[in-house]
Amino acid sequence: MKLRLLVQLGWRNLWRHKRRNGILLGGITFAVASVVLANSFIRGMQVQMADNAVDLMNGHVKILAPGYLDDPGIAQSFEVAQDWQPDALDGITPDMVAGWASRVRVPAVIMSERETRGIQLVGIDPASENISFVGKLAVEGEGLADAADRRVIVGAGLAEQIETLVGRRIVLITQGADGRNREAGYRVAGIYRTDSSSLEKIFVFTGRDTVQNLLETNVVTELSVRVTEERFGPPLLQRLANVFSGLDVMTWQELDPTAAAMTAIIDVAILVYFFIMMGALSFGLVNSLVTAVMERTREMGMMRAIGMRPRSVLLQVVLESTLIMGAGIAGGVLLGVLVYLPIADGVDLAAFDEALSTFGLSNVLVPQLIAQDVILVVVLSLILGFVASASPAVRCMKMGPLEAMRR
């Protein structure tokens, strides 16, 4: 009953100074909307960085031979049974696994009739590569048909460097496990394009069996597994570590520590941005509340004199702050969502291509508005409202009724 009275008083008091409170409400709405939107972009960057790191043939979990990361070559390899599948592992169900792919990745030299370049030769099974960026490549010409395909696809950047075209022949030279060089000629089936020019210059793809034939072996150098949700990564890692004991079973975070660090920093960045925006706003809120309390000191003294408890006066000031904060938060979230909806499919940032690729980001940034972030903003904003109102509320509570009425 008393709370209802205080809410009623608080609500009506907010309407006493329409312009002042309107400006304050507008400020809170704008700040919350901008935090919600900024969070969606920051979160989008984080998701994209993580996705790109996983897409970059890492998967969520990758199995490598010990020493491969230091000396990536066919000497650091292992065998995988043709019918091996991760979802047959104890505790891993098919709905947890998005896919897996085994590859032979070795350093090589590519030669055209004009130029020579060092590259990473990757033997793949195209049917398995829906778990990496390779499965999503835009290819001019033709893609690889299967693991036995003897043609190659090269990046547009590399094709330009070595001055080759679709249909031309190139020569690949790489070193076998015995230390002897192997070389063979291949036809360029297609030229792929990505958002990152550096990728285009490094990776050359051909069929996995083709590379194994070239190197006269049946081993692979890596096995990537992608899960459907990030939370399935740890249990899978555990199972794979048991099955592939003696090999390195690593997460994408271990394989790409820079991307992992960036995504971790982003969690902090979201909080920092919130406190910068809302912290600045809280000064306005405190100022407005102090003014409101000072203007009504006599009135509050009178209410104390006729029997209102000091605690109720404190509660009233806090409620007024909460009401305006609550209205601003609701408006801000609504505004943020309304602005987010038209750009939910992504924002083209091609103008910043070079800077974005440095951070492992593509040209199209897809914002991610997730409930957890919105709830965080709502809860933190309400807490901030409480904190901001504490000073004027306590000041008001501590003042005796007579002292207040004499002001």
Place this chain on the structure above:
Amino acid sequence: MSEEVVQCQGVTRVYADDAVPVHALRGVDFAVHKGDWVSLAGPSGSGKSTLLHIIGGLDRPNDGSVSVDGEDLGPLSEAQLSDLRLRKIGFVFQAYNLIPVLTAVENVEFIMQLQGVGASERRDRALEILDRLGLDDIGDRRPGELSGGQQQRVAVARAVVTDPVLLLADEPSANLDTATTKELLELLRNINENHGVTIVTATHDPMVMGYAKRPVNLRDGAIESDAGATAPSPDA
């Protein structure tokens, strides 16, 4: 001997905020009996408002004791004093009497809301008292839409709607013209005589003193004259 609503014994109040201490009250012994209308009068600085505030639990004496309706105010905390004022005392002040964002009837209901009276009973009692005081046509107006006299009458309605044992009025006529003051005083007389509400006013206004049953004059923090002074109660 009639029942004592207020009992003050040796009440002393010294304001020591400034370099020179100011003795607002010097050991005042004073009692108010049920059904009294006491008018505390005296020049500025005589201590009448200080005594009224101490009786109402808005200020505390440096020495001496005050009890209202048998309850000693000395040991009470601020929250307990608030509760006592809420339950036993009605207040009418010189100004800033009403809450600007509430209508007249809501202002009257305010104290009952604090007391936790149910909505329908609250509204009925508020409308009844406004009707009784001839204010039934202004119930839905906010204070800003009322004249000074109407605001004071609404304040009186709010002060008596919960049947307090004591009504304290501090300079209730200070902002009113003569005709409106007369209306207000007739209203207080009606409440005092017909409803038995004990009233203590602090005033400069001779008209208010004229309506009171018992004028008490203060000077320099002491009672100079008390028209209705009686011997202290044997149990006091």
